[in-house]
Amino acid sequence: ESGGNGTNIYMLLGHVAHTAFDWAMQVYNKTGQLPPYAQLQAKAHEIWDKESIEQTVHLMSKARESALGYRDSMDARMQTMYLELQEAVKLYPISLGTELPNLMVVERYNKAGEPTHRDIFRGLYDLVLARRVEGGLDVMIGDFKTGQTPALQHMLKDVQVLLYDFFSRTMWQTLAAPYSVLGVFEPVVRRSLGFIYPRGMQGVTIGEFDRLPFESLMTNMMNGMRKRRGVKTPETLAKEAAKVEREAKKAERAAAKVAREAAKAEKAKAAAAKAKAKAASGTKKPTTRKA
Secondary structure (H helix, E strand, O other): OOOOOOOOHHHHHHHHHHHHHHHHHHHHHHHOOOOOHHHHHHHHHHHHHHOOHHHHHHOOOOOOOOHHHHHHHHHHHHHHHHHHHHHHHHHOOEEEEEEEEEEEEEEEEOOOOOEEEEEEEEEEEEEEEEEEEOOEEEEEEEEEOOOOOOOHHHHOOOHHHHHHHHHHHHHOOEEEEOOOOOOEEEEEEEEEEEEEEOOEEEEEOOOHHHHHHHHHHHHHHHHHHHHHHOOOOHHHHHHHHHHHHHHHHHHHHHHHHHHHHHHHHHHHHHHHHHHHHHHHHHOOOOOOOOO
16 A cells, blocks of 8 residues: 555555555445545545655655645545445446456457467456346446546547457456356446546447457557567568568569660670771772782
């Protein structure tokens, strides 16, 4: 419950709020009830006080700023976020986890359908809640955000939002509730994304129009990472071999052209020499003898 290690005071604020909400959800998992906001606030202050004062001072961006002012700002933001979390657990009473790690391996194939490489993704979900509906589980992936609330059209293009959607669609066909070895796997029939901001919950629904270009972008991003690290897939090696072959043929054609031009020049030179010799023999004066 200490750390932060941010480069500015806002990262420290976010770290403390996330850790406090994580603690609140652990209480919910044990008791079935969220702790009162006063306890959440006290826990956040406890975590805040564990941060070294030297680090906190250096995180200030302006002279004469006070860390307590930022702590008061954090309290105000957390209070509205707490109210949204209360509503969320009413709608989705099953807590599947907080800071939930996920690992996804995506197999990649070439145009012939042959496997070429794997993309490996690792991440953490701040909060995963669920409720039972007809046919299985309705899952909500939540994320705590202590900053400003972006416009919805911007969120639809946000990489984190689209990754959350991609992960949940790809990985979670079934989930155990509770999320443990003792849980029973149930089909996931619906998924939603909820970002808890100080201004309120921002729900996001991703359509196929946004998913298709993102998956293409993600593939290009991963290929770019491999290229920068010098990792070559069979597909990349095949492209490089084809390029080398094209360059070799191009060089061969260029050499053949140079040889033809040289032969043509040599032929022209020989013809010029022959014409010169012929002209010289035609203009030569005949010799005469004296009687």
